[in-house]
Amino acid sequence: xxxxxxxxATPDSGQDDLPEQIRVRREKRDRLLAEGVQPYPMSxxxxxLLKDLRTRYxxxxxxxxxxxxxxxxxxxxxxxxxxxxxxxxxxxxEGDGTExxxxxxxxxxxxxxxxRFKALVDIGDLLSVQxxxxxxxxxxxxxxxxxxxxxxxxxxxxxxxxxxxNEEARVRLRYVDLIVRAEAREMVRTKAAVLKSLRATFDGNxxxxxxxxxxxxxxGGAAARPFSTHLNAFDQQMKLRxxxxxxxxxxxxxxxxxxxxxxxxxxxxxxxxTHAAEFSMIExxxxxxxxDSIAELTEELIRNAARAVGRSVVTARDGSQIDLDQPWRxxxxxxxxxxxxxxxxxxxTETARLTKIAEQHEVELQPGWNAGEIALxxxxxxxxxxxxxxxxxxxxxxxxxxxxxxxREVPGLVEAWDLIINGVELGVGYSELNDPVIQRxxxxxxxxxxxxxxxxxxxxxxxxxxxxEFGMPPAGGMGMGLxxxxxxxxxxxxxxxxxxxxxxxx
RNA sequence: GGGCCUCUAGCUCAAUUGGCAGAGCAGCGGACUUUUAAUCCGCGGGUUGUCGGUUCGAGUCCGACGGGGCCUACCA
Numbered sequence: 311x312x313x314x315x316x317x318x319a320t321p322d323s324g325q326d327d328l329p330e331q332i333r334v335r336r337e338k339r340d341r342l343l344a345e346g347v348q349p350y351p352m353s354x355x356x357x358x359l360l361k362d363l364r365t366r367y368x369x370x371x372x373x374x375x376x377x378x379x380x381x382x383x384x385x386x387x388x389x390x391x392x393x394x395x396x397x398x399x400x401x402x403x404e405g406d407g408t409e410x411x412x413x414x415x416x417x418x419x420x421x422x423x424x425x426r427f428k429a430l431v432d433i434g435d436l437l438s439v440q441x442x443x444x445x446x447x448x449x450x451x452x453x454x455x456x457x458x459x460x461x462x463x464x465x466x467x468x469x470x471x472x473x474x475x476n477e478e479a480r481v482r483l484r485y486v487d488l489i490v491r492a493e494a495r496e497m498v499r500t501k502a503a504v505l506k507s508l509r510a511t512f513d514g515n516x517x518x519x520x521x522x523x524x525x526x527x528x529x530g531g532a533a534a535r536p537f538s539t540h541l542n543a544f545d546q547q548m549k550l551r552x553x554x555x556x557x558x559x560x561x562x563x564x565x566x567x568x569x570x571x572x573x574x575x576x577x578x579x580x581x582x583x584t585h586a587a588e589f590s591m592i593e594x595x596x597x598x599x600x601x602d603s604i605a606e607l608t609e610e611l612i613r614n615a616a617r618a619v620g621r622s623v624v625t626a627r628d629g630s631q632i633d634l635d636q637p638w639r640x641x642x643x644x645x646x647x648x649x650x651x652x653x654x655x656x657x658x659t660e661t662a663r664l665t666k667i668a669e670q671h672e673v674e675l676q677p678g679w680n681a682g683e684i685a686l687x688x689x690x691x692x693x694x695x696x697x698x699x700x701x702x703x704x705x706x707x708x709x710x711x712x713x714x715x716x717x718r719e720v721p722g723l724v725e726a727w728d729l730i731i732n733g734v735e736l737g738v739g740y741s742e743l744n745d746p747v748i749q750r751x752x753x754x755x756x757x758x759x760x761x762x763x764x765x766x767x768x769x770x771x772x773x774x775x776x777x778x779e780f781g782m783p784p785a786g787g788m789g790m791g792l793x794x795x796x797x798x799x800x801x802x803x804x805x806x807x808x809x810x811x812x813x814x815x816x
Numbered sequence: 817g818g819g820c821c822u823c824u825a826g827c828u829c830a831a832u833u834g835g836c837a838g839a840g841c842a843g844c845g846g847a848c849u850u851u852u853a854a855u856c857c858g859c860g861g862g863u864u865g866u867c868g869g870u871u872c873g874a875g876u877c878c879g880a881c882g883g884g885g886c887c888u889a890c891c892a
Binding site: 329330331332334335374375390392394395396397398399401411413415416417432433446447448450452466467468469470471472473474475476477478479490532533534535575577579580582584585586589591734735736737738766789790791793794813814815816 | 817825826827828829840841842843844847848849850851852853854860861882883884885889890891892
């Protein structure tokens with residue numbers, strides 16, 4: 311914040327090392343101050359949004375060169391300027407991209423004001439204009455100005471309106487990207503509409519939204535590398551959460567029977583077009599439900615969100631159409647693997663047989679993998695990317711989903727699904743394991759891996775196990791990546807769906 | 817992590833074999849009362865990512881470092 315009493319006319323324009331266009335704009339700021347005019351006033355007149363005028367008049371099909379008699383004050387960013395001799399054209403744009411033309415004529419504003427306008431206003435400035443709503447001789451809706459004020463002087467030139475910024479500049483200068491590129495503006499609003507719809511669907515099913523800690527003592531709820539930090543007050547090593555799961559289950563144990571959270575999780579891993587260091591997870595748990603009931607909820611969440619943003623039919627990466635309103639496929643992991651390899655395999659298929667099948671299909675295996683891990687690897691390498699239409703892949707070997715409940719019918723399997731759309735894993739669901747003895751065994755096994763140096767293994771969370779011992783109801787649970795959901799609807803990369811993604815310092 | 821490509825004016829991009837670093841938009845001065853990336857006349861704007869090397873001479877060739885992108889492997 312600048313000091314209010316600071317001499318505003320201090321010439322700071324003698325900075326020869328600045329790029330020419332920035333120096334020129336600083337000189338214009340100085341000139342405003344020298345005139346006693348604030349380049350950054352507290353407020354400017356504004357009676358209507360540009361959108362208000364567009365909404366009111368666009369449908370009326372006014373004749374060219376007509377006057378409405380309506381006096382308005384509007385504000386917006388100058389994105390186009392045409393300073394001719396006695397008549398200036400300005401195009402203003404407001405935050406959602408709505409544009410409106412302004413005309414300043416010698417006859418209406420006078421010689422002096424027109425000259426001031428030409429000398430002081432640049433593309434990029436935020437401007438207030440007062441005048442009458444008219445149409446130009448070409449029939450374009452415009453404000454015929456009787457007065458104008460600088461709302462905020464811009465010191466840096468905007469990029470070329472007609473050539474897209476390169477990809478790095480779009481992300482590093484997202485604020486500029488938002489000014490110049492409609493897709494960037496739409497992304498912000500699409501994501502907000504998705505969030506709003508998700509919350510409405512949860513609310514309509516009597517789910518309660520909670521907030522749980524980001525700073526955690528132990529690393530749990532998923533297999534991933536955490537970020538580490540330090541809490542000075544307790545002189546305690548802390549982790550940033552990698553999942554929401556354990557705290558939401560604690561809430562459910564306490565009787566928050568239908569619970570969800572939408573929040574940031576953090577994973578200290580590789581970054582690419584589908585992975586960010588911090589990303590938003592949607593997790594939800596439904597007491598007295600199971601993996602089928604939570605699959606229904608998930609489907610409703612996604613369908614409603616798609617409708618909310620008008621993207622119920624999206625183009626897949628292979629060019630085909632995905633209609634999210636059509637019924638979604640349910641198939642078991644072993645059905646899909648059997649289809650892909652051309653012979654029947656199931657939970658009882660021997661490790662040696664699966665190893666042979668993997669070799670035949672050139673799927674590389676790690677030494678020591680068990681039958682379940684090999685089956686999963688075959689699925690991931692041969693099947694997952696081919697599942698374009700929405701598919702719940704169900705019933706995993708117990709060894710690869712340690713936090714899901716044993717299958718009610720098939721020994722060796724657990725009740726878990728992965729939701730695949732457009733060849734990408736969008737979310738996971740479980741019939742949640744709630745036997746605290748088995749839970750302890752599984753977490754101890756994980757913690758031994760962690761102690762042995764596996765950076766992705768979960769640590770033993772004694773408080774979570776204590777909570778489980780107070781009795782968690784049978785429940786269905788799901789987790790889904792918000793950013794990936796938005797990617798599905800928009801076809802954009804993850805760096806476009808996150809407003810300000812992490813970048814290396816310049 | 818491995819491989820390939822890339823970094824030049826505010827923005828988007830050129831620059832032949834190693835031989836004066838250019839264009840469009842933007843900016844500055846001038847003309848123009850209906851423009852829509854207007855038109856016309858004139859002008860300015862560069863540490864070619866950084867450091868080093870080869871050379872009479874480097875945007876261009878070589879090396880190192882940094883940023884970015886694509887492919888590839890792993891995680892959502």
